[in-house]
Amino acid sequence: MNKSYKYDNCNFCGGRVSERRVQKACWWGEKLLAIVDNVPAGVCEQCGEKYYRAVILRQVENLIRNRKKLNKISVPLAEFVTR
Known part of the structure; x- marks a missing residue:
């Protein structure tokens, strides 16, 4: 994307919306399918x-469907236990 898109103001607070690159978590129900970077x-x-x-x-959907091109990462998992 070379050209920046003109967004309307925020529907929730009325603030200014500007284009940025973000990480997008993609879910299927409660299962995390992928995290797409630089969206x-x-x-x-x-x-x-x-x-x-x-x-x-x-x-993004097409990237996830073509799973062969996805990089895999490992992340630490901690479990919160109440006392």
């Missing part, structure tokens, strides 16, 4: 709400 999104400068254009979400 263009509109981000509210006040509350942080994110807005994704349909064309971008379709591209």
